[in-house]
Amino acid sequence: MSGAHGRILCYGLTSNPYRRARQVLIARPSGPSPIIRGMEASEKVLVTETDRVAPLQAAAQAGMDYIRSINHRSVAPRPETVASLAALIGPLPDAPTDPVEVARLLAQYGSPATVANGGGRYFGFVNGGCLPAAMAAAWLVNAWDQNAAMECQSPTAIALENTALEWTRDLLGLPEETGGAVVTGATMANFSCLAAARHALLERAGWDAENDGLFGAPELTVVIGNEAHSSLIKALGMLGLGRKRVVRVPVDGQGRMRDDALPHFNDRTILCLQAGNVNTGAFDPAAAICPEARAAGAWIHVDGAFGLWAAASPAYRRFTHGYELADSWATDAHKWPNVGYDCGIALVREPATLRAAMEVQAAYLHQGEGREPSQFNPELSRRARGVELWAGLRSLGRAGMAEIVERTSAHARRFAAGLRAAGFRVLNDVAINQVLVDFGAPEKTLRTVAAIQQEGTCWCGSTVWQGHTAMRISVSSWATTEEDVDRSLAAMIAAAKKE
Numbered sequence: 061m062s063g064a065h066g067r068i069l070c071y072g073l074t075s076n077p078y079r080r081a082r083q084v085l086i087a088r089p090s091g092p093s094p095i096i097r098g099m100e101a102s103e104k105v106l107v108t109e110t111d112r113v114a115p116l117q118a119a120a121q122a123g124m125d126y127i128r129s130i131n132h133r134s135v136a137p138r139p140e141t142v143a144s145l146a147a148l149i150g151p152l153p154d155a156p157t158d159p160v161e162v163a164r165l166l167a168q169y170g171s172p173a174t175v176a177n178g179g180g181r182y183f184g185f186v187n188g189g190c191l192p193a194a195m196a197a198a199w200l201v202n203a204w205d206q207n208a209a210m211e212c213q214s215p216t217a218i219a220l221e222n223t224a225l226e227w228t229r230d231l232l233g234l235p236e237e238t239g240g241a242v243v244t245g246a247t248m249a250n251f252s253c254l255a256a257a258r259h260a261l262l263e264r265a266g267w268d269a270e271n272d273g274l275f276g277a278p279e280l281t282v283v284i285g286n287e288a289h290s291s292l293i294k295a296l297g298m299l300g301l302g303r304k305r306v307v308r309v310p311v312d313g314q315g316r317m318r319d320d321a322l323p324h325f326n327d328r329t330i331l332c333l334q335a336g337n338v339n340t341g342a343f344d345p346a347a348a349i350c351p352e353a354r355a356a357g358a359w360i361h362v363d364g365a366f367g368l369w370a371a372a373s374p375a376y377r378r379f380t381h382g383y384e385l386a387d388s389w390a391t392d393a394h395k396w397p398n399v400g401y402d403c404g405i406a407l408v409r410e411p412a413t414l415r416a417a418m419e420v421q422a423a424y425l426h427q428g429e430g431r432e433p434s435q436f437n438p439e440l441s442r443r444a445r446g447v448e449l450w451a452g453l454r455s456l457g458r459a460g461m462a463e464i465v466e467r468t469s470a471h472a473r474r475f476a477a478g479l480r481a482a483g484f485r486v487l488n489d490v491a492i493n494q495v496l497v498d499f500g501a502p503e504k505t506l507r508t509v510a511a512i513q514q515e516g517t518c519w520c521g522s523t524v525w526q527g528h529t530a531m532r533i534s535v536s537s538w539a540t541t542e543e544d545v546d547r548s549l550a551a552m553i554a555a556a557k558k559e
């Protein structure tokens with residue numbers, strides 16, 4: 061914020077916050093800062109560099125203590141710690157709070173009421189943990205405070221994001237011309253890719269979707285599998301393509317599109333395939349479907365939020381065979397690659413179509429020569445999450461990414477074998493990192509899931525898979541060890557036997 065004389069206003073630590081808020085931050089050890097030159101002595105410097113760094117030190121210490129304790133606590137927070145969040149809620153206080161005290165409050169009341177997602181025994185949803193390098197990068201990114209919209213705002217953020225996008229394309233085995241955007245997650249990646257698809261197909265039909273909207277536009281047909289992820293359907297709604305206005309392809313018992321039940325494709329079809337069903341981990345048979353869809357001129361989109369990363373492993377790559385024939389791919393780095401939240405990736409074979417859908421122009425937005433994220437992303441201002449993606453992938457290397465896919469999938473098989481041996485039914489073919497367990501009657505399964513969550517050794521959620529109530533185990537974290545699997549198995553079996 062600029063004050064009346066071009067000064068920087070600030071939050072404060074003073075006994076008189078209102079006077080303080082009119083004054084200037086940052087003292088430099090030698091002489092006045094350029095931002096306060098020319099100001100009266102009485103108005104100078106009330107927040108020192110020490111003041112500015114102290115909350116970071118408090119937060120870093122609390123963060124490190126948190127990480128050290130994460131494997132020794134209940135995975136779900138205890139009800140009493142959740143109740144203690146009362147200390148942080150309520151009306152906004154009139155007076156400022158010392159930033160160190162703010163950090164202390166978060167550590168005291170916030171940390172205990174978190175879910176231990178970053179430990180080795182969280183198997184909910186498809187949540188990865190955050191790799192140490194990606195977390196360190198996130199801390200640095202916060203210190204940098206960059207707006208990663210345009211290169212003139214952050215050469216570092218843009219260079220690393222471009223590199224991370226290229227590394228991702230390479231790991232996923234996608235065509236060299238592919239470009240894209242680093243977005244908040246697979247929901248926005250699906251949205252961005254489908255916006256590119258909408259642009260391309262309507263442009264081909266002589267219609268300018270971005271300028272003229274969809275009223276009166278030529279019709280497009282969207283084809284999805286009957287087990288498409290809800291976020292893809294939400295994205296279709298956000299794009300005006302309709303949540304319900306889709307042709308649904310019947311699927312098999314694993315949720316894979318049946319290639320003998322496909323509709324006719326043409327050059328106004330958007331075909332949405334899935335690489336990795338959120339419940340079973342199954343892949344649509346892309347190699348069987350894509351050649352015909354491509355020949356017909358359809359746009360092929362892949363929701364590969366986690367499954368596409370199987371391509372990074374020589375042992376699991378076979379599951380992604382044929383997906384390279386698509387036109388766009390949505391995936392997440394906060395799932396299998398274990399980059400922190402929020403980090404999704406939209407990739408498009410012809411990046412110009414994504415650009416056409418996302419372009420933004422204004423006299424003050426000075427475009428550089430290279431790729432400007434603002435021209436490819438739904439957002440303008442954005443955090444430099446591409447740096448975290450770069451850091452995570454750099455720390456893993458090709459071998460590390462393959463190893464996460466292989467190790468977590470092996471853990472999933474260990475879970476399935478242990479649960480079968482204990483007499484419980486595993487509902488899916490455990491091809492990658494997802495396991496569905498049926499503990500008996502639906503109520504018994506739900507009671508068992510609740511008991512497992514409450515006991516605290518590990519955390520799993522429930523689902524209904526093709527009419528069967530089941531517990532979902534998603535092994536997505538780099539941090540999970542074989543010992544974590546065995547401890548969790550013992551807790552699951554004990555809970556199921558008690559219920």
Ligand SMILES: Cc1ncc(COP(=O)(O)O)c(C=O)c1O
Binds near residue numbers: 244365
């Ligand atoms: C197949 C699939 N697509 C999309 C999503 C949505 O991802 P996000 O939560 O990152 O938006 C998920 C989440 O699990 C998923 O499994």
